[in-house]
Amino acid sequence: MQKLIKNLSYIWNKFKNDRKSFWDELEEQMVTSDISINTASRILEEVKDYVYRENINNLEKVKSSLKQQIIEILKCNGDSKLNISSRPPTVFLIVGVNGVGKTTSIAKLANMFKKNGKKVLISAADTYRSAAVEQLQYYAEILGMDMVYHQKFSDPGAVVYDSVEKAKARGTDLVIIDTAGRMQTSYNLMEELKKIKKVICRRIDREVDEILLVMDSTTGQNARNQAELFNNSLSLTGIILTKTDSTSKGGIVITIKNDLNIPIKLVTKGEKLEDICYFDPVRFTELIFS
């Protein structure tokens, strides 16, 4: 992750002489961090309000007000931790567009729970992509976990059905379901996900415990569309932000939380299975301001 605002002190020079161009420039900088214009101006309205009300003319104070606004947006009302059911198996459904890192995230997530002594089953419901099953199988083997899969191009709903049934029979704690990557604009594939969700709900007799959208942190403004359309179809419970070791600024998470109120739950980077952690709004904000 990189800094949100590159040369705040340089822009600051404009604060005294040309207030309007200072705010304009600040807004542009935020947008260049992949924050949407709506969100950027919402944040700036608050900051401006504060600056004029308190008659602020100190860079550090403007900066900390900016930070505060962002933390405020990113903060979760409830618990940002993952929802674990009191009636196992807990079921996580993992979705996202192509190439965002779903399969790797699932391996990392499975590893995280396994280390806590949980019995995990992986459900290979990506029956579309070549070698998707084999990729997952590789991880299941090194982690020593159960995995349910069917033939290529078989019905993902059937894979999910079998997975949950098997988990129940074996007393598994957690089922993590991998799905094929799909564009949020593809009607048929989104309908397929709805069906998968229905299958799970019927098998466990409650809502799916977590429906997590995996999102590549190098994504631009389209991230919002992704989150919105997946959310419309599935009612997401959270987001897994991947590839945070890239140079992007990840401003998209601010937009998504602000506009859609979907919490960021997990953050991943790199190729090692340990590289996953819970999202911390304060730490994230410090990072983009460091």
Added chain:
Amino acid sequence: MFDLLTAKFEDLFYKIRNKGKLSPNDLDSALREIKLALLEADVNFKVVKEFIENVKAKATGEKILESLTPYQHVIKIVNEEIIRMLGSSSGGISFASRGPTIIMTVGLHGSGKTSSVIKLANFLKTKFQKKVSVVAADVYRPAAVLQLEDMAKNIDVDVYSENNSDPVSISVRGVELFKKSGSDVIIIDTAGRLHIDENMMDEIANIRNKTTPHQIYLVLDAMTGQEAVNIASSFNLRVGCDGIILTKLDSDTRGGAALSVYYVVKKPVKFVSNGEKIEDFDIFYPDRIASRILGKGDILTLIEKAEKVVSEKEAKRIEEKIYRNELNFEDFVAQIRSLKKMGSIDKIFSMMPIVNKSKIFKKVNLDDSHLSHIEAIINSMTEDERRKPHIINGSRKKRIAKGSGNSVSEVNKLLEQFSKTKQMLKQFSGLKGKFNLPPGNF
């Protein structure tokens, strides 16, 4: 993919379309809107800055064409700049003059390299009848080789792979083998890597040095944000890129990455990939995309067409008449004829950057066969009747109806519509300024 950007532009131009003159303030606020629209479309901020400066310089410096309103003038400039941003050369591939063409694909994780390699192989195989082979040099991602082999089998393309070997040796041996076996094109599929990962970047530089590819393509996700330019620059700096394969264009991304990369790195987008199917792959045409960005409001084409069929003088005369509410059936039939020359009504309407098209369509409700009908009715009128429509009474209507093979009610309808149209055109003449839209919008 550019729909939202298009909507933004249409919206913006709608706001300023009525202005007879753009004040410096109008221009500035218009430019700020354009700036934010482009930024929100993921166009790189450096590119946006330069873009805006160019448009501003041109908008204030250039003499505004007599035939264009300031609004159209700005569109013209924006359009020219967008085309410049995208580069003028179409994509596609040039093959090596002797021996097989070696292609290496590089890119970040999950940008779509493996799918693109297969799609490209299939494209070259079916469109150019080339014998294509693929070298599997991604030894990192689990089952990556398997994925490549599985997909290659479907299109009957050979894959070279090795177990427990390093990507450089695999590439060298693979290329050697396929050279001997008489492949026309050899594509090396490399692993996804971060552009800031020094070791991994060294690795592809090594593969390049040992296999000397003719073409190195960066595979770039069209949904990438502001980072697109840095990614492309880094890969270009370390291994040199000949072009970009832009993937996932079937999403609803605004595609600013496509705009920025050529502009900054000066490497053209060669191919686009836009779907799950193997055939969803094509050569990139910048001019087509540019008009998509400006949208259906492809006003320039419309202007060109109108200029071809309506002489400036004639148009001016008509406009005068519209303004003075003196339009008669003679002008009308002349306009219908020139309108017909421009193409179908639907097409002409779709080229007009009017925001609430559907509203106007409802009012207008006209198709091409309707035009011929109208022409027939007008042709059955006497010269006097055409010049002075108000003299047409009941018996004249009967005669006209008979002569044109229509009913009286249809003649009535035409007369009624004609007077309505006269009013509408008066509004249009204000709306379109000096654009001289042939008044067939009836």
